[in-house]
Amino acid sequence: AVVSTQSTGALYRTDFSGRGELSARQMHLARFLRMLLRLADEFGVAVVITNQVVAQVDGASAMFSADPKKPIGGNIMAHASTTRLYLRKGRGENRICKIYDSPCLPESEAVFSIGTDGIGDTKD
Numbered sequence: 001a002v003v004s005t006q007s008t009g010a011l012y013r014t015d016f017s018g019r020g021e022l023s024a025r026q027m028h029l030a031r032f033l034r035m036l037l038r039l040a041d042e043f044g045v046a047v048v049i050t051n052q053v054v055a056q057v058d059g060a061s062a063m064f065s066a067d068p069k070k071p072i073g074g075n076i077m078a079h080a081s082t083t084r085l086y087l088r089k090g091r092g093e094n095r096i097c098k099i100y101d102s103p104c105l106p107e108s109e110a111v112f113s114i115g116t117d118g119i120g121d122t123k124d
Contacts, residue, residue, distance in 0.1 A: 001043070001044075001045040001046070002045060002046045002047075002048060003036065003039055003040070003045050003046070003047045003048070004047075004048045004049075004050070005036070005047075005048070005049050005050065006050045007050060007051065007052055008029075008032075008049050008050065008051050008073070008077075009029075009051050009052050009071070009072035009073045009077065010052055010072075026074065026076050029073060029076050029077070030076050030080070033049075033076065033077070033080035034080070036049070036080075037080065049077075049081065051071050051072060051073060051077060052071070052072050053069040053070060053071050053072065054069065054070060054072055055068055055069055056068045056069070056070055071084075078101070081101070082102070082103065083099065083101070083102040083103075083104075083105060084099075084100040084101040084102070085097055085098065085099060085100060086098045086100040090111060090122075092113075092123060093113045093114055093115055093123050094111055094112070094113050094122050094123065095111070095112055095113070095114060096109055096110070096111050097109065097110050097111075097112065
């Protein structure tokens with residue numbers, strides 16, 4: 001069985017606004033993620049969390065990084081995740097999945113294609 005949440009951080013971006021509510025937002029997000037971890041532990045289900053990324057606007061990070069995007073949710077989201085994958089669009093129908101952080105998998109990338117027949121090998 002799989003429990004899946006889509007755009008998890010988006011809910012918190014709309015319900016909480018400004019730095020004044022940052023602490024409350026992060027605490028609520030942490031409680032939500034802990035609840036998902038308890039579901040995984042108690043019922044033996046996989047939990048898949050999708051999230052959004054935002055562009056880093058400070059000049060230093062954009063200058064030294066090929067992809068100046070970072071996941072929203074901060075360290076709370078990062079520490080609650082066991083394996084983090086970064087999906088991005090390639091050329092045409094191709095997509096790239098990068099293992100961004102994992103305790104048991106090396107950092108690597110896989111290219112695949114999404115078409116009318118589903119997910120498959122890359123297309124030239």
